[in-house]
Amino acid sequence: MNIFTDLLTPLDIQAAIWFIGSWIVFSYIVDISPLKSRSLSFAMNAQRSEWMKQLIGRDLRMVDTTIMAGLQNGTAFFASTSLLAIGGTFGLLGATDKVIGIIRELPVNIVATPALWETKVICLMIIYIYAFFKFGWAYRLFNYSSILIGAIPPPKEKDTPESAQALHRAVTFNILGGQHFNRGLRAIFFSLGFLGWFVAPVFFLFTTTAVVIVLVRRQFFSRSLKALQ
Numbered sequence: 001m002n003i004f005t006d007l008l009t010p011l012d013i014q015a016a017i018w019f020i021g022s023w024i025v026f027s028y029i030v031d032i033s034p035l036k037s038r039s040l041s042f043a044m045n046a047q048r049s050e051w052m053k054q055l056i057g058r059d060l061r062m063v064d065t066t067i068m069a070g071l072q073n074g075t076a077f078f079a080s081t082s083l084l085a086i087g088g089t090f091g092l093l094g095a096t097d098k099v100i101g102i103i104r105e106l107p108v109n110i111v112a113t114p115a116l117w118e119t120k121v122i123c124l125m126i127i128y129i130y131a132f133f134k135f136g137w138a139y140r141l142f143n144y145s146s147i148l149i150g151a152i153p154p155p156k157e158k159d160t161p162e163s164a165q166a167l168h169r170a171v172t173f174n175i176l177g178g179q180h181f182n183r184g185l186r187a188i189f190f191s192l193g194f195l196g197w198f199v200a201p202v203f204f205l206f207t208t209t210a211v212v213i214v215l216v217r218r219q220f221f222s223r224s225l226k227a228l229q
Contacts, residue, residue: 007115015201019208023190030219039219041182043228045175052171056158068146075139075181082132089125120197127191134184141177148173
């Protein structure tokens with residue numbers, strides 16, 4: 001504990017706690033709490049189910065495979081972006097002395113020591129690693145979902161128990177893929193708020209709060225949600 005108190009000021013610790021707490025509370029509200037039923041993600045999950053119900057009545061499912069390809073390509077893009085971000089943080093670690101020298105020449109009062117800088121960069125790296133794992137698993141779940149869609153029986157057998165089970169499996173995997181994708185995207189958004197810590201703990205508090213406000217608005221008060229409702 002002495003290591004952290006020597007490295008971080010009380011305001012740094014408060015800002016870090018606010019960041020972590022905001023992420024946890026927002027994730028709980030959107031993913032677990034009863035309020036999740038009012039979110040955009042929940043509404044889209046209902047649309048995923050409706051999509052699969054329509055799919056089972058189609059003889060030709062090229063449209064559905066095209067949609068799945070789009071979901072996979074988008075997920076792969078963000079997974080690749082996360083890998084690039086991880087590489088970028090390694091680059092920042094290797095250029096610590098150079099970056100601190102530049103910061104000290106700026107006409108603003110930014111506290112930067114090698115240990116503090118590297119701590120912040122490592123924390124940012126952890127966020128991007130988390131995002132990569134979420135996107136990687138979402139990509140795989142969408143891949144499995146594509147296979148399960150291919151296993152759905154033809155329309156003439158849509159009223160059989162086997163079709164109902166196949167439909168349930170495909171919907172479940174698709175929704176799970178969407179959930180992991182959303183969590184990875186959430187990590188990217190919060191990483192933008194985390195960048196405020198490189199300036200000052202007060203700015204870190206502000207950027208974290210700004211990210212939370214934007215995410216809450218998009219999940220519960222956006223025009224996209226109103227359109228679905």
